[in-house]
Amino acid sequence: LGLGFRVPPRVVAVRVTPWPVTSHARIVQLALRAAELMERYGALGSAQGSTGSLSAPGRAELEAGLHVDGRYLGLGYGRVTPGGLDAIARFTLDGGPPLDTGYSGKSGAAFLDLARDAAEGPLLFWATKSSAALPPAFEAGPSGLGRDRSVLRDLPRMRAFLEAG
Structure with missing residues (x-):
């Protein structure tokens, strides 16, 4: 929500579902509702060293700071993309969080491009x-060692399937 930042952050939301489900207006409305709930239940509190409470950004600030990027959707909701497969490999090799082929792989591809x-x-x-705890295989040791890299074995087969289709 951009709370407590000196300069409001720019949020790049990667579309993994078709419009209008992930439209700019709908995402801003969800953020406004979340901010209202945070204010109602006192989740904003006070900034350390300040004299007042934090306040949630308004509609204009949220609209200005949000960019919805649809370039990574591919053939649609839940469909595998070559960029997503590349992101899975890169995140896995570099010790990043586990990505899936349909959703977080697409946002991972956008992140790597940025x-x-x-x-x-x-x-x-x-x-x-997901809010589920990461599996034990993700508990990284030095330099990300300890990751389960078995996912890398399936990537060439998935890429060949995409290219054949």
């Missing part, structure tokens, strides 16, 4: 797929 294109400011990859 990083490669030297997007301004720090980048944060935030996948909202």
Whole structure:
């Protein structure tokens, strides 16, 4: 929601479902409702060292800071994309969080493109797929060692299937 930032962040929402489910207006409305709930239940609290409470951003600020990117949707909802497969491999090899082929792989591809294109400011990859604890195989050791890389064996087969279709 952009709480507590000196400069409001730019949020790039990667579309993994077709419009209008993930329209700009619908995402802004969801953010406004979440902000209202946070204010109602006191989740905003006070900023450390400030004299007042934090307040949630308004509609204009949310609209200005949100960019919905539909370039990674591919053939549609839940469909595998070559960029998603590449992101799965890259995240796995670099010790990143596990990605799936239909959803977080697409947002991972967008994240990698932003990083490669030297997007301004720090980048944060935030996948909202699940609140479940990460499996023990994800408990990274030094330099991301300890990851279960068995997913890499399936990627060539999935890519061949995509190219044949």
